[in-house]
Amino acid sequence: MEYQYLGWIPCISGHLDFGLMKPGISGGFTNKDIKDNKTNHINFGYLAQKDHHARRVMLQSKVDWQDRLSDKEYDGSFRVFVIAEASESACMDNRELHGSVYIYPTSEQEGSKAQNREKPWFQTIHEAQEIYDRSNGNVDGWGESRSQLNRCYERLKEELEAMGFWRVDFKATSGGLVYLSTPTEQHRPLSDNEKYLITRQAYYYIKYSLHSHKHHQAEQDSLTTIVPYDPSTDGKRDAALKMLCQLKRELTHIKRTLTQEQGLYSDDALGILSYMGSLLTTLHTRKLIDGDLYQREGRYIDSLRSSFQVQESRTRNFRSIEDSIRSTYRVYIGWGLALLSLFFGIVARPFYAPVPKNQLLTIPSLAELVMLVALTLLVAGMVYSKLSTYMISTKRDEASLRYFVQARYHPGSWLLVRSFLDDNKIAIFVFLLLVISAFTASFA
Template sequence: MFYKGWVPTVNGRLSFKLIGETRYPREPEYVNSSDESHLYVAARQSRQLSDVLFEPILGPLLGFSGAFECVFCARARRAPTVPDSKLVGKIFLFHRSTFRESRAKEIFSSSVRSMRALDPGAGNPGLRPQYIALSRELAARCDLSVNVVLNRDGVVTLSHIEWRNNSLRQNTIAFADEIEFDLEHGLADQMFFYLRDLTHQHQHHGNDADTITTTQRLRAPNDMSWSLEIMYSLYYHIITVKRKENPAEHVRALGILAYLQSYKTIIKRRAEKIDPHFVFPNFDDTSSKESIKATKDYIDLRLNEQKKNSDNQKAFLLWVVATTFTVINFTVSFADKNLQPSPLISSTANFLKQNAYVLPSLALITLIYFLSNLIMRPRYDFKRDVVRLTFVWKRPWVVAASGLAGLAALAAGIWYWLAVVQT
C-alpha cells in the first residue's frame, strides 16, 4: 500500500510548527515542541466516520457508533543544512470504545501534558524519550496504524497498514469484500483527510469541501501520474463550481485556482528530480481566472437587480395591505352594530382567544430559528445528512409511505377543526 495526497500550502511550503492549531471538525488535543535536534508533534482529534443518517441521534438509540479517535505522532529533523526536512511518523486509528478501554486516552493526555511542560527553548532532551514511549504505547493499543511522510511542499505519502490483531484484520477485509469496498483506498483517504484538517486551515473554500482531492495509488517509486489525477480533480471542481449561480462559489473557485498554481509549481519541481521526461499538460489559468471573475460580476449584477425588484414588490405589497386595512376599518365604522358576524370568523376568534399561546409560540419559534442561524456555526454533518435524505425520496415505497402519512395528518387536522373549532 502506497498512496499519495497533497495538502494545500501557502507559497508552496508548510510550517510544521502550526500543526494542531486548526479547529475543524473538532479542536484537537496536541503538543508541538522541539529540542536541539528534532521537532515533535503529537495530535489527537475525534472524527465521525459513520455514513448513517443523523448518527449522533440514531447511533445511541440503535447501539452503534461511528466515532473514531485519530492520533498523529511524527518528528522532523532540525538542522540549518536540511531546511526541507520531512515530518515522519504514524497515524494511529482507534474506535472510541477501544481508545477508552485500552487507557490510550489517559496515556496520550498525560504524555501531552508532560511534553508541554518542558521548555521548548531550552532544548530539553526529555522530549525524545517521551515521544518514543508515547508512540510505542499507542502502537500496542490502536486498532490500526499507517506510516506517514509529510513533505514541506504538502505532498503526503501513506503506506504500510498495521493491524492490532489478525482477527480484526480478517473481519474487516471480509466485510469490505462483501460490500465491494476498496478498503485500502478508503483508509488512505480518511487518514489523509484527518492529516489535511490537522495541518491546513481552510481559507479559500468551506470546511465541507473535504473530497475535492483524494489520495492516489502510487504505481512505482518514480511514478508521477498521481499528480495529474489530483490536478484534474481540482480543475474539474473549478469548472463545476463556475456553472453555479452563487457568487460565493465563484470566490471559492478563485481560491482553488490560486492553490492550483502553487501545486503545479511544486509538481514541476518534483518532476525535474524524479522523472525529467514527465509530460505536464498546459492550462490557461489567466483566462480561466478572468472568465470566473466575469461570470461572478454578471451574477452579482443580476442578483442586485432581483433584490431591487423584490424590495419594490415588498413595498407595493405593504402599501396594498395598509390601504386595504384602512378602507376596511373606515367602512366597518358605518356598519350596523347589531349585525351578527360570520360564524366562521366568530369561531376562529373564539379559538384564538381560548388558545392565546398559539400565535406567540409561532412567533417565538420563528425568532429562535433566525437567531440560531446568526449565532450558531453551520453544521456540515447535518447538512450532508439532509442532502442524502433527499436521495431516499427517490424510492417509491418511501414516497408512498410519506404520502399516506401526509394524508393522515391532513385528515387529523380537518377532524380537529370540525370537532373543536366549529363547536
C-alpha cells in the first residue's frame, strides 16, 4: 500500500493501545448546536479472548465539519465509518492498526430515520453493536459472539466498499505515526484540494479516536496535521521535520503570548514539549530521521524546556510579589478604616448620650451617612489601588526598581515622602476633603 500523507497521534508512552479506540468525534464537532450522540463502538479481540491485543474495530458517527468541500453542494454534515484491524504481535513495537475510513455526505445518502434503518450498512453495524453489548460479562458465550462479530465485520466492509463511499486507507503504528492514502474517487472525481481536505478530516477522526487532551486545550488539538509523505530517504526526513516544525510553531505562539500579555503563562507549553520529545523518539525509531538530526533536535528541546521553565519561575515569582503586596496593603487599609471609625466615633460623641440632652446634637440623615460611608470606601479603594499598583510595577521591573532606589530612596527620606505625596495627590486631596467635610458637618 502506498501512502501519500503522514500524521502523528500524540503518544507520550510510545505505544498506543488500540483497544481503547472509540468514536472521538460526533455531532457538532465545530458547531455545538448540533447534537447527534448516536454512535457505534465495537472493539474486540477477534482471535482469542475479548481483551486480546489482536483487535478488530468498527466505529460510526455523524459529524458536522467546518472544512466543507463546497458550500453550494454540501452542508458540512458527513457520516464516518472506521473499519480497522490490529495485527497480532507479542512485541509492542511491531503492533500496527490497518484499516479504512469511509466518509459520505449525509445529504446524498440519508433520509428519514425509518429510511436509514433500511440501509444495509446501518443494519449490519447495529446488529454487531447488539451482539457486542450482549457479550459484556458473558465469558462462556464469547466464542460464539466473536464468530458473529467477525462475520459482521467482513459483511460491513463489503457493504461499504460496494457503495463507493470516499475511502481513506491508513496504517497507524504503535508509536503514533499514521500513514494515509488519498481518498478513492468512486463517488465522483475529486480535485487536489478536496482530496487533501477529506484525508485531513480522516486523520483527525483517527487521532481523536485514540487520543485525549491531557497536555493542551481541546482547541489546540490541530497543533499537528498531515504532511506530504514520500517513502524516499529525503521524503521521510522532510515529513519528519515538517511535523516537528508544527509543534515548534505552537510553542512560539505560546512564548509570544507570554511576552505580549505580561504575567499570562500557559502550562500547556511543557506538555507540548513532552509531545515533541515522544515524536522525536518515534521518528528516530522508525528511521525517518538519522542519529545526527535526532541529537540536534533533542538539544533544541532541552533548550526550549529550560527557557520555558525560567519563564514559568519568573511568572510565578511576579504573582507571588503581587499577592504579597496586595495582602500587605489590605491590612493597611483595614487598619486605616478601623482608626477612621474610632476617630469618627469620638468626634461624633456629641450626637448621643451621656452628654446632657439640651447639648445633644442632631443626628445626620441617612443620605448623609450613606454619602460619608461611600466617600470613605472610595478613598480607601483609590489609595489601595494606587499603592499596590505602584509597588508591584516597581518590583516587577528591574529598571524601575533601580530608578526608584536611585532617584527617591537613596537621596533621603523626605524626597521619598514628597514623591509619594506627589504620586497620590488626587487621592490625598479627596481624603482631606472628606475629613474637612466631616468636621464641618460635626460642628456646624
